[in-house]
Amino acid sequence: MKELIKKFVEAYGPSGCEEEIRSVIAEEIKPYVDELHTDALGNLIAVKKGNGKGKRIMVSGHMDEIGLMVIHIDDNGFIRFSNVGGQNPVTLMNCRVRFRNGTQGVIGSERVDDVKELRLEKLFIDIGAASRAEAEKKVKIGDVAIFDYPMVDLGDYLVAKAMDDRIACAIMVAAAKEMKKSPNEVHFVFSVQEEVGLRGARTAAYGVDPEIGIALDVCPVGDTPKARTLAVSLGKGAAIKIKDASVIAHPKVVDFLTEVAKKNKVVHQREVLEAGGTDTGAIHLTKAGVPSGCISIPTRYLHGPSEMVNYKDVLECVMLLVKALEAKIDI
Amino acid sequence: MLLERLSHASGVSGNEGEVREIIKEAVRDHVDELQVDNLGNLITLKKGKRPGPKVMIAAHMDEVGLMVTWIEKNGMLRFTTVGGIDKRVLQGKAVLVGPNRLPGVIGSKPIHRQEPSERNKPLPINQLFIDIGAKSKEDAEKKVKVGDYAIFATKFGEFGAGKYKGKAMDDRVGCLVLIETLKNTYNMPVYGVFTTMEEIGTRGAAVAAHAVDPDLGIVLEGTVCADFMFDIPEGHATNIGAGPALSLMDATSIANKAMVQHLVALAEKNKIPYQFRRATSGGNDAGRISLTRKGVPACSISVPCRYIHSPVSVVSASDIENTIKLLDTFLRSIEQGGLKL
Numbered sequence: 001m002k003e004l005i006k007k008f009v010e011a012y013g014p015s016g017c018e019e020e021i022r023s024v025i026a027e028e029i030k031p032y033v034d035e036l037h038t039d040a041l042g043n044l045i046a047v048k049k050g051n052g053k054g055k056r057i058m059v060s061g062h063m064d065e066i067g068l069m070v071i072h073i074d075d076n077g078f079i080r081f082s083n084v085g086g087q088n089p090v091t092l093m094n095c096r097v098r099f100r101n102g103t104q105g106v107i108g109s110e111r112v113d114d115v116k117e118l119r120l121e122k123l124f125i126d127i128g129a130a131s132r133a134e135a136e137k138k139v140k141i142g143d144v145a146i147f148d149y150p151m152v153d154l155g156d157y158l159v160a161k162a163m164d165d166r167i168a169c170a171i172m173v174a175a176a177k178e179m180k181k182s183p184n185e186v187h188f189v190f191s192v193q194e195e196v197g198l199r200g201a202r203t204a205a206y207g208v209d210p211e212i213g214i215a216l217d218v219c220p221v222g223d224t225p226k227a228r229t230l231a232v233s234l235g236k237g238a239a240i241k242i243k244d245a246s247v248i249a250h251p252k253v254v255d256f257l258t259e260v261a262k263k264n265k266v267v268h269q270r271e272v273l274e275a276g277g278t279d280t281g282a283i284h285l286t287k288a289g290v291p292s293g294c295i296s297i298p299t300r301y302l303h304g305p306s307e308m309v310n311y312k313d314v315l316e317c318v319m320l321l322v323k324a325l326e327a328k329i330d331i
Numbered sequence: 332m333l334l335e336r337l338s339h340a341s342g343v344s345g346n347e348g349e350v351r352e353i354i355k356e357a358v359r360d361h362v363d364e365l366q367v368d369n370l371g372n373l374i375t376l377k378k379g380k381r382p383g384p385k386v387m388i389a390a391h392m393d394e395v396g397l398m399v400t401w402i403e404k405n406g407m408l409r410f411t412t413v414g415g416i417d418k419r420v421l422q423g424k425a426v427l428v429g430p431n432r433l434p435g436v437i438g439s440k441p442i443h444r445q446e447p448s449e450r451n452k453p454l455p456i457n458q459l460f461i462d463i464g465a466k467s468k469e470d471a472e473k474k475v476k477v478g479d480y481a482i483f484a485t486k487f488g489e490f491g492a493g494k495y496k497g498k499a500m501d502d503r504v505g506c507l508v509l510i511e512t513l514k515n516t517y518n519m520p521v522y523g524v525f526t527t528m529e530e531i532g533t534r535g536a537a538v539a540a541h542a543v544d545p546d547l548g549i550v551l552e553g554t555v556c557a558d559f560m561f562d563i564p565e566g567h568a569t570n571i572g573a574g575p576a577l578s579l580m581d582a583t584s585i586a587n588k589a590m591v592q593h594l595v596a597l598a599e600k601n602k603i604p605y606q607f608r609r610a611t612s613g614g615n616d617a618g619r620i621s622l623t624r625k626g627v628p629a630c631s632i633s634v635p636c637r638y639i640h641s642p643v644s645v646v647s648a649s650d651i652e653n654t655i656k657l658l659d660t661f662l663r664s665i666e667q668g669g670l671k672l
Contacts, residue, residue, distance in 0.1 A: 016585030040672075041626035069580060071609040072565035080565040082611040084580065121565075141607045142579040142591070193585060203626030 001174060001318075002311070004028065005158060006151045008166035012100050014067025014144045015084050015193045018042050020100070021063045025169055025190050032176040033188065043204040044190040048176060054183030055329050058210035058290075059175075059321070060201050060279040061168030061217065062194030065161065066303055067144040068097060068125065073136060077129030079105070082120070084144055085195030089118045091304045098148035103127055103138040105145065147305040156311050157234070163307035165194065167297050167314060168216035175321040182326045191279055198246065201279035205286040212253065212331060213283035213292030214324065216317070218299035218307070219244075219271050230273075234298050234310040237267030238317040241294035244273040246281025252331045253293030257320065260327055266320045267312075271296050291331050295320055333357060334507050334651075338487040338497035341427070343396030343413050343480040344531045347371055350392040350506070354525050357510045362523065372539040373525040379518050379666075386665065387522045387545035387627075388512065388658075389536055389616045390505030390552070391529030394498065395640050397426065397481040399461070402472060406465030408435070410481065412456065414530030419453035420641045428463060429479035435461040483642035493648045494571070500636045500644040501553035502529065504651060508551045508634070511655050518666045529616055533583065536616035540623040547590070547665065548620035548629030549658070553646065554578075554608055556635035567609065569635035572647045574604030575654040578631035580611045583618025587628035589672045594630065597660045603653050608633060628672055632658060 007028075013021030022044050030036055035047040044063065066085035073079050095107050105127035112118050125145060129135035147161035160166075172188050179186075187208045192200035194217075205213065219239055222230030232239050240257045241249050261268040273296075284292035297317055300308040333353075342350035351373050359365060364376040373392070395414030402408055408428070412418060421437050428435045439459050442450060461481060465471035487497035497503075506525060513523045522543045527535035540548065558570040569576040577594055578586045598605040608631075621629040634654050637645040664670060 016580065016588065039626055040628055041621065043626075069611065071611065074565065082580070084585075141609060196580075196585065197583075199584075199622055200626075202622055203624065207625035 001170070002153060002158070004173060005167060005170045008170050009151050009160035009162045012146060013063055013065055014146050015064040015196045017100065017144050018064050018192045022190065025063060025173065029173045029176055029188065039204060039207055041200050041203050042192040043200045045204060045208065046176065046188040048179065048186045050183050050185040054185065055211045056185045056187070057212045057214060057325065058187045058189055058205055058208045058283060059172060060189040060191050060204065060213065060215045060283060061172050062165045062192070062200065062279060063169055063190040064192050064195050065146055065164070066195050067146050070139055070141050070143045073132050073139070073141070075132050077127070077131050077135035079125040079127065079135065079139060081125060081145070086303055087120065088303060089120050089123055090115060092123055093118070095305050096148040097125060097145040099139055099143050099145050101138065104148055149305045157308055158311055159306045159308045161305050161307065163299055163309050164218045164302055167218060167309055171216055171314060171317050171321060174318045175325065178318065178322050179325055183328055184325060186325050194279055198277055198279055198282035202282040202286070205283045205290065209287065210283070210290055212329065213280065213290045215278050215280040215283065215292070215294040216321070217278040217294060217296055218302060219273055219296035220302055221298045221300055224300060232269060232271050232298050234300060235312060236269045237313055238320045239269050239271035239296035239298055241280065241296050242270055242272045244276050244278055246277030247284050247292065249280065249293040250284065250291035253291050256329060256331060257293055257295065257324055260324045261320055264319065264323045266323065267316045268320065333510065334495060334503065335487040335497070337503035337506055338499055341432070341480065341482045342392050342394050342499065343482060344393040344528045346480045347392040347527045351525065354392070354506060354510060358513050358523065361513050368539060368542060370535050370538050371527040372535045374539060374543065375513065375523040377513060377517065377521045379520050381519050383519060384546035384665065385520045385522065386547045386549065386662065387524055387540060387543045387620060388509055388549045388551065389524045389526050389539070389620065390509040391502045391526045391535065391616060392506060393527055393530050394482070394501070395530050399428065399475060399477055399479045399481065401477065402468050402475065403460065404468050406467050406471040407460040407462055408471065408475060410461055413480070415640055417641055418456055421459055422454060424642050425484040426461060426481040427484045428461060428481045429475050433463055433474050434484065435463040435481065438462045485643045490645060494645055495648065496643055496645045498643055500646050501639050504553045504634045504636065504646050505551035508651065508654050508658060512658055515659060517662050521662065526616055533614065533616050533619045536619040540620045540627065544624060545627055548617060548627045550615050550617040550620065550629065550631040552615050552631055552633040553636040553639060553644070554633035555610060555613065555639050556637045559637065569606055569608055571635045571637055571645065572649055573606045574650060575657050576606050576608040576633040576635055578608045578617070578633065581613050581615065583614030584621045584629065586617065586630040590628060590630040590670065593664065593670050594632070594657065594661055597664055598657055601660055603657045603660065605657065
């Protein structure tokens with residue numbers, strides 16, 4: 001499982017440029033599903049058929065990660081960029097980044113006297129080019145850079161870029177592998193462009209037309225020194241979402257996931273998130289509405305180069321998802 | 332000329348009728364079907380011989396403007412903005428109010444009567460009013476109703492070498508490109524869709540795209556151009572006269588990469604100037620089209636407009652011509668199966 005996670009989190013795939021991560025995931029999930037296709041927006045949809053007596057369930061985890069898009073290259077080869085998804089300039093300072101073609105660089109900043117003045121417009125990527133012409137040999141306007149850090153295994157804890165939301169992709173592949181016979185028809189959707197507005201899940205849900213939606217995404221935690229109040233911690237198991245800014249999880253789905261967790265002794269906690277949205281928000285508003293919920297993976301240092309999850313939590317999430325998908329559901 | 336008529340037409344979001352009539356007249360003889368949907372979108376179809384791919388090309392008819400909200404006892408009109416107008420440019424502007432184009436001027440407290448602190452910043456909109464020369468509320472009500480729209484009284488004209496100035500270039504310039512394109516014949520179904528209410532949330536395109544259910548979406552726009560800010564080249568977004576601007580990403584969509592790459596290849600092969608839109612803020616109908624039903628590959632091709640979302644904008648004739656040319660080349664290539672998604 002750790003190898004799978006490493007493979008997923010280290011792959012390249014910012015919003016709108018999911019080709020590489022998509023083929024990595026497709027190769028891994030292919031042996032465990034009956035159908036596999038990519039839709040018009042690039043969502044990867046893997047289907048495990050049921051026996052016709054269960055529900056059609058859409059499970060969604062996004063495969064895109066946040067990035068930096070090149071919008072200008074100056075005469076001295078410095079690259080100005082715009083954010084793809086939510087980027088914090090303080091986090092970006094002096095980070096190493098990588099483009100799809102392997103070009104590496106570091107983020108520098110104009111002089112700022114007060115860190116509060118730091119904005120994305122003051123930052124640039126330095127790829128070690130002495131001129132515009134030299135830079136343009138490696139990078140074009142529109143190219144997107146991602147954090148360039150390998151995964152670190154701290155034993156019970158894993159640290160990597162793009163845990164948001166590749167950890168969910170890994171959990172979904174593991175669930176597809178472990179699932180026994182199920183009455184339900186399960187559509188595993190590895191969605192695109194979540195970080196720029198839950199876009200892929202929206203069109204995927206229209207196409208899948210599910211009876212139940214279950215998203216998997218990371219959630220912030222309140223368990224670090226002087227953190228904001230948030231009743232989710234690393235190491236306390238799978239988090240069952242009650243609400244976030246994009247959705248109030250359907251109470252029957254919340255109850256169902258909780259029952260499954262209790263019955264199968266899955267360690268779990270409840271998550272009430274005030275900010276941030278997930279694919280759940282896009283799925284539940286599809287067509288005439290879809291009862292939807294979300295299993296969250298507690299994660300520290302979100303949208304940075306070193307997002308941290310607890311490995312045991314990850315295994316609890318796999319277990320919860322497997323048991324939920326195998327269950328006969330009355331909703 | 333057609334662009335002049337389109338620019339002078341009144342068409343603030345939700346009130347696109349005048350623009351729609353001009354377009355109908357211009358395209359009627361060139362299209363197979365023409366209908367107006369429930370939200371006011373003008374949807375035209377050129378059938379073509381083959382069944383697909385079904386291409387939807389969209390340009391929005393509406394412009395940013397003002398709406399009367401209240402009539403004061405002294406006959407002054409209070410108003411709100413419709414769409415994202417830079418409110419700092421409103422003071423002292425001439426406007427035309429209501430369907431009869433009643434001349435008005437946006438008044439405010441004279442600078443002599445402003446506190447020193449007030450002079451440093453633009454007056455908020457609740458301290459501005461439209462003066463139509465009425466003596467009283469009763470007098471004003473004879474000519475104006477609450478809910479009437481107002482447009483900027485900007486005269487269209489040639490401007491320097493090969494440039495035009497006028498109001499509402501965003502997106503009458505896109506409408507012009509689409510009208511010209513519909514005069515051509517292609518071997519596939521082409522839906523020319525003139526949308527409503529783009530400036531207040533790309534609303535018309537949402538329902539039009541659902542109805543058309545296209546295989547591909549192309550949005551024609553007038554877009555931000557700040558090339559006169561010569562000291563910060565990274566802030567130019569686009570340059571006037573440098574050709575059609577291809578969007579990479581904005582707040583509502585990431586352009587389909589295969590479409591953008593194909594446009595670049597065609598432009599280079601055919602020596603049509605082009606540029607990227609080097610900014611990622613703002614949004615347009617491509618956002619709605621791309622998220623329609625099961626998802627639609629979409630891209631935007633834009634004519635740079637200086638001073639966009641103000642009473643006057645400036646466009647280049649060569650940018651318009653090259654946008655028409657690039658779009659035609661693109662459609663010919665799609666027709667021949669040249670676009671690989």
